[in-house]
Amino acid sequence: MAVCTLLFRSYNKLNCGNSWQTLQHLITRSYAKKASAAAAAGLSIQPKKKKLPVETDPEKLVRFCCGSNIYKEGKDVELGPDEAYPSWLWELPLNGPPPQSEMDPETPEYWEALHRRALLNQNRLLSKAPKVKLRINEKDKLRKLKALRFRALAAYHYDPGVPLREFEEQLKRNRLDW
Template sequence: MAISLKQGLSFLHLQAYYQASRLICRSYAKKIGKVGGAAAQKARMEVETDPQKLLTHCCGANIFLEGTDPDLKADQEYPDWLWNLRTERGGQELSELDPDTMAYWRRLSHLTSQRNARVSKRLLKLRAIQYPDDSLP
């Protein structure tokens, strides 16, 4: 909302309006309290050391403040897909994916961008070695 002199307001009115709008805009962004205080620190969980409990319970799976960890069941009571989950780090190899799927092309794009980032980083280092007097970003 712009107010001009054509609307019959004096310069003092405009100046007061401008200062008031600056105060309103500035007041909402004030910091409240100290950041990183006691409330921001994470609570550390105790590590279970009892071997019998580690064999019979899924330790750390209880997300509630009250209650206990769930008991482990026999392997036959869990679905088959659970035993086929990938547990190693990193994504799937391109040879494992079908080129007709979108997952293949997303993975290819991700690997290409990673490679390009590595190459550009190496080029910057090489350029800094070859031309040490130039100021590079």
């Protein structure tokens, strides 16, 4: 509303005869565009995905690495004989890592897999645990309670090396009263 009155006053200062019509024209032109029928119905118009042709020629599949050329021009990389590639390439596992029961416990891979499995199990259990619901401004109360609990249990968990009573008595004796 404030924008309308501002525009109206600025047009009145210019002494335009049809200022109200111009103002009304500006206001109606600045409305948002009306939604189409598909958008109003809740349907989103998405472009269809392009399906790339799959190579089915067996001779080409044997001789070339199909899909290796990413440019519009040129051809795919030609495959060499099996002897041209290192021997370890043919021994790579294609089914992923072996199960943990088949791994040697003396290797670091075994312990990494064990750690990963324990983390997954812990995250699964934590996701099913009931969530603590905090009310407004309850974080400050919990922080104060945690500090209070720390101070109460500090004597049990932290040993300064000297008995606390003797230390307090020594402080009282050496304290100067002003």
